[in-house]
Amino acid sequence: MxxxxxxxxxxxxxxxxxxxxITPILDNPPDLLERAKLYGTRYANGxxxxxxxxxxxxxKNTVVINxxxxxxxxxxxxxxxxxxxxxxxxxLIKVDGYVGKPGTKAQMHARVYVDPQFPDLAYRWKQxxxxxxxxxDPDIEVFVVxxxxxxxxxxxxxxxxxxMRFPFANYTIITASSYQGEVKKAVLTHWIFHVYKRGxxxxxxxxxxxxxxxxxxxxxxxxxxIWGLTGTGKSTHGLYVWTEDNAKIYMKEFGxxxxxxxxxxxxxxxxxxxxxxxTVIGSERGAWxxxxxxxxxxxxxxxxxxxxxxxxxxxxxxxxxxxxxxGELFTYFGAPNRNSRSVLYLEDTGYFxxxxxxxxxxxxxxxxxxxxxxxYAWVKIADPAxxxxxxxxxxxxxxxxxxxxxxxxxxxxxxxxxxxTMGATNTDHVVRFYNYLKKRIKEGNPIEVYQLNTTGxxxxxxxxxxxxxxxxxxxxxxxxxxxxxxxxxxVGGTRPSIEETELFLLxxxxxxxxxxxxxxxxxxxxxxxxxxxxxxxxxxxxxxxTHVGLDEFxxxxxxxxxxxxxxxxxxxxxxxxxxxxxxxx
Numbered sequence: 341m342x343x344x345x346x347x348x349x350x351x352x353x354x355x356x357x358x359x360x361x362i363t364p365i366l367d368n369p370p371d372l373l374e375r376a377k378l379y380g381t382r383y384a385n386g387x388x389x390x391x392x393x394x395x396x397x398x399x400k401n402t403v404v405i406n407x408x409x410x411x412x413x414x415x416x417x418x419x420x421x422x423x424x425x426x427x428x429x430x431x432l433i434k435v436d437g438y439v440g441k442p443g444t445k446a447q448m449h450a451r452v453y454v455d456p457q458f459p460d461l462a463y464r465w466k467q468x469x470x471x472x473x474x475x476x477d478p479d480i481e482v483f484v485v486x487x488x489x490x491x492x493x494x495x496x497x498x499x500x501x502x503x504m505r506f507p508f509a510n511y512t513i514i515t516a517s518s519y520q521g522e523v524k525k526a527v528l529t530h531w532i533f534h535v536y537k538r539g540x541x542x543x544x545x546x547x548x549x550x551x552x553x554x555x556x557x558x559x560x561x562x563x564x565x566i567w568g569l570t571g572t573g574k575s576t577h578g579l580y581v582w583t584e585d586n587a588k589i590y591m592k593e594f595g596x597x598x599x600x601x602x603x604x605x606x607x608x609x610x611x612x613x614x615x616x617x618x619t620v621i622g623s624e625r626g627a628w629x630x631x632x633x634x635x636x637x638x639x640x641x642x643x644x645x646x647x648x649x650x651x652x653x654x655x656x657x658x659x660x661x662x663x664x665x666x667g668e669l670f671t672y673f674g675a676p677n678r679n680s681r682s683v684l685y686l687e688d689t690g691y692f693x694x695x696x697x698x699x700x701x702x703x704x705x706x707x708x709x710x711x712x713x714x715x716y717a718w719v720k721i722a723d724p725a726x727x728x729x730x731x732x733x734x735x736x737x738x739x740x741x742x743x744x745x746x747x748x749x750x751x752x753x754x755x756x757x758x759x760x761t762m763g764a765t766n767t768d769h770v771v772r773f774y775n776y777l778k779k780r781i782k783e784g785n786p787i788e789v790y791q792l793n794t795t796g797x798x799x800x801x802x803x804x805x806x807x808x809x810x811x812x813x814x815x816x817x818x819x820x821x822x823x824x825x826x827x828x829x830x831v832g833g834t835r836p837s838i839e840e841t842e843l844f845l846l847x848x849x850x851x852x853x854x855x856x857x858x859x860x861x862x863x864x865x866x867x868x869x870x871x872x873x874x875x876x877x878x879x880x881x882x883x884x885x886t887h888v889g890l891d892e893f894x895x896x897x898x899x900x901x902x903x904x905x906x907x908x909x910x911x912x913x914x915x916x917x918x919x920x921x922x923x924x925x
Contacts, residue, residue: 341416342408343509346423350483353427363431366456368466368474372433376460381652384661389652390460392519393486395672395679399759401502401516403494406762414492418501421489422513429455429485433462436478437469439531439623441697446614446621448534450527451478455485458518464651464683465523468626480530481511486518507533507763520653520681524628525760528612531623533763535614541769541776543567543615544757546578547608547622549699552849553601562849563620563698565613567756568708569736571678573794573838574611575629577706579641580842581605581691586637589839594873598846607640607691608698610684612760615702617776622696627684631655634665638838640689644682651683667825675826702776704849705789710737710796712750712819713896716867717798717836717882718844720855721789723864724777726922730791731755732770732912733904737796748821748828752907767912774919790848792841797833799887809906816899834881840874847871859885860897860925897925 357364369375373388380388405411426432433454440446449472454462461484472478494501502516505526512526532542545567551559568574582590582598582605591597609622610629629641631652636642644650646663654677656669663682670677686692707730709715721727734753738746753759754766761769780787802817821828836844847853854870857863868879880886885893901923908920 341411341419343405343411343506346419347481347509347511349423350426353423366431366433368435369433372435372459372463372466376463380460381657383652383657383663385646385663386648387650387652387663389655389663391654392517394517394519395654395677397519397521397525397759398502398517401494401500402505402759403501403503404505404507404762406508412495414495414501415504417492418489418504418515419513421491422483422485422515425485425487425489426483431456433459434474435462435466436472436474437466438472439469439527440535440614441621441695442470444621444697445538445616446535446540446623448480448531449476449478450480450482450530452482452484452523452527454523455487458484458486461486461518461520461523464520464628465527467651467683467685468524468624468628469527470625479510479534480527482514482523482526483511484514484523486514486516488516491516505529505762520628520683528623529760529762532612532757532760536764536769536772540614540616541772543613543769543773544569544611544755544760545613546574546610547613547620547696547698548578548580548606549608550605551603552846555851559603560849561699562704563700563702564704564706564845565615565620565702566706566708567731568794569734569753569756570630571632571795572708572710572736574708575627575641576638576838577708577794577841577845578610579607579627579629579689580638580838581607581640582842582846583639586639586839589637590843590873593839594843596843596873598843601846601850605691606693607686607689609696615773615776617779618701620698620702625696626686629682629684631665631680631682632667632678640691641684643690644684644686644688647685647688649685649688653681655680655682671826678827702787705787706845707731707789707791708756708794709733709735709791710794711735712737712797712800712830712833713802713817714884714893714900715791715793715796715798716884717793718841718848718868719791719858720848720866721791721864722866723922724774724781725918726861726864727777727789728770728774728919729904729908729922731773732766732908732915732919734758734911735904748819748830750819752904752911754907754911758911765912767914770912770915770919774916788848790845793835794841795835797830797835798882799833799884800830801832807903809903812906814899814902816903817896833887836882840878843873844868844871847873859890860894861923864922894925901925
C-alpha cells in the first residue's frame with residue numbers, strides 16, 4: 341500500500357461495482373436531508389439536529405503523512421481497512437463543493453465521500469460550501485467512514501489512529517468519528533495549504549466589516565479579521581453586530597449609543613479565511629458555530645441559530661421543544677455539554693450581503709489570546725515582529741470544544757491553527773503575514789493589531805510550580821482550577837464583558853482610545869489609558885499590574901516568554917530571530 345495506491349484501489353472498487361451492476365456512488369443525491377431525518381431530532385421551530393459519537397475533534401488521533409517514506413504498518417493497515425469497508429458497504433454518498441469564493445484565486449473544488457449511514461454529514465457539509473460541478477475533477481478529496489474499523493494505534497503512542505491527512509496527494513481519510521467538525525476541518529486544512537500555494541495565508545479567523553465615524557467626523561471602512569481557537573469568542577466577536585436592542589445595554593452601562601458611530605455592518609465569514617495583500621476571502625457561505633451560552637443579545641448568531649433552517653449538532657432542547665444553548669440537559673462523559681454546534685446560513689443572520697470577499701485589504705487584525713496572569717483586557721501591538729510572535733504562539737486556554745483533556749490549561753497552538761496546518765509550515769504562514777505587516781507600515785497604511793483577553797482572567801489565582809520544558813526546568817505559574825458544573829474553571833480575578841470588548845473595538849477603530857506604553861515592552865505594545873464609556877476604575881481592574889505589582893508581573897511575564905519559546909521551537913522552527921525574540925526584555 342502506498343499513498344497513491346489507496347486512490348488507485350478506490351477507483352478500481354468503483355469500476356468493479358459498476359461492471360457488476362452494483363451502484364457504487366450516490367452522486368450529490370437531492371434527498372440527503374430526507375435520509376438524515378430518519379435519525380434526526382426535529383425541534384419545535386422546525387429545525388433539525390443530530391448527535392455525533394464523539395463531541396469534539398480528535399486532533400491527537402490525527403496524523404499528517406507527507407510521503408511514502410513516512411507510511412508505517414499501522415497507517416497501511418487502516419488504509420486497507422477503509423478500502424475493505426468501501427468495497428463491502430453500500431454506495432458511498434458523494435458531494436461536491438467549492439471552498440473559497442468561486443471565481444477567485446481562493447477557489448478550491450472539494451469532493452467528500454461519506455458512508456451512506458451518515459447522510460447528515462454529507463448534507464450539512466454541502467450547506468456550508470458553494471456549488472461545484474460534480475463531473476469535474478476535484479482539487480482535494482475526503483473519505484469519511486465514521487465506523488470503528490479495528491483501528492490500530494498511532495505508531496509509537498497509545499492513541500488510536502483515526503484520521504490520516506496526505507497534503508501532497510490531496511486527500512484525507514476520516515474514521516471512527518461522526519463529528520461534523522472533523523469533515524469541515526479536513527476540507528479547510530487542505531484549503532489553507534491551497535491558499536498558501538496561491539500567494540496568500542490561510543488563517544483560523546472570522547471576518548466582519550463595518551464603517552465607523554472617526555473622532556475627526558469622517559467615515560472609515562473597517563475590515564476586521566478575528567483569530568482564535570474554538571471556545572475563545574471567535575464566533576461571538578466575528579459575528580457581532582450592534583443593533584437597536586443591544587444599543588440599550590451600551591447606553592445604560594456606558595452612556596454611549598454605538599449606532600451613532602457605526603453603519604453598514606456586514607458579516608463575511610465565521611471560521612477560516614484567506615488573507616492576500618489586496619483582499620480577504622472567506623472560505624464558506626455558511627457557518628458551523630459553537631452555540632454554547634448563546635443568548636438573544638448576540639443578535640446575528642441568535643437569529644441564525646434559531647432559524648428553522650439551522651442544522652444542529654449535540655444541541656439540547658428546552659421544555660417547549662425548541663433548541664436550547666444553555667448546557668443544562670445534555671452531558672458528555674458525565675459533564676455538561678460544552679460543545680453544542682449549529683450549521684448556520686449567513687443569510688439568516690440578517691447581516692450578510694451575499695459576498696464572502698472583503699471590500700478591500702485587511703485594516704484590522706484581532707488576536708483572541710485568553711490568559712490567566714499577564715494579559716490586559718485589550719492591548720494594541722505596534723511592533724510587527726511582536727505581532728507576528730503573538731500569531732506564531734497561538735497562546736490560548738483549553739476549552740471542551742478543543743478536547744476534554746485540555747480544558748482550563750494554558751496551551752500554545754501555533755497560529756491558532758496548529759491542527760489545520762500542513763504542506764506549508766506554520767513558520768511559512770507567519771513569515772508571510774509578517775511581511776504583509778511590514779509592507780503596510782512602509783506604505784504608511786499599517787494594519788492595526790489588537791490582542792484581547794476574552795475568556796481568560798485578570799488575574800486568576802495561581803501557584804508557582806516547577807515545570808519541565810524538554811531537558812530544562814523552569815518556575816512557572818499554574819492556575820488554581822476548581823470544577824464548576826463538571827468543568828475545571830480558574831478562580832479569582834476579572835475579565836471584560838462582551839459589551840466592554842466590543843465597545844473597546846469600536847472606540848479603537850474610531851481613534852478614540854488614549855494609549856500608554858506597556859510597563860515592560862514599552863512602545864512595542866500599547867495599553868489603554870482611556871476608553872470613552874469605560875471608567876478609570878474599571879480600566880484599573882482590567883490591568884494585571886493592579887493585582888500583582890510590577891515586580892511579580894515581570895516574573896510572570898518572563899516565565900511566559902520562556903515557555904512560549906519552547907513551544908515556538910517545536911511548532912514554528914526556523915522563525916526569524918526578530919520574531920522569536922520579540923518579547924524579550
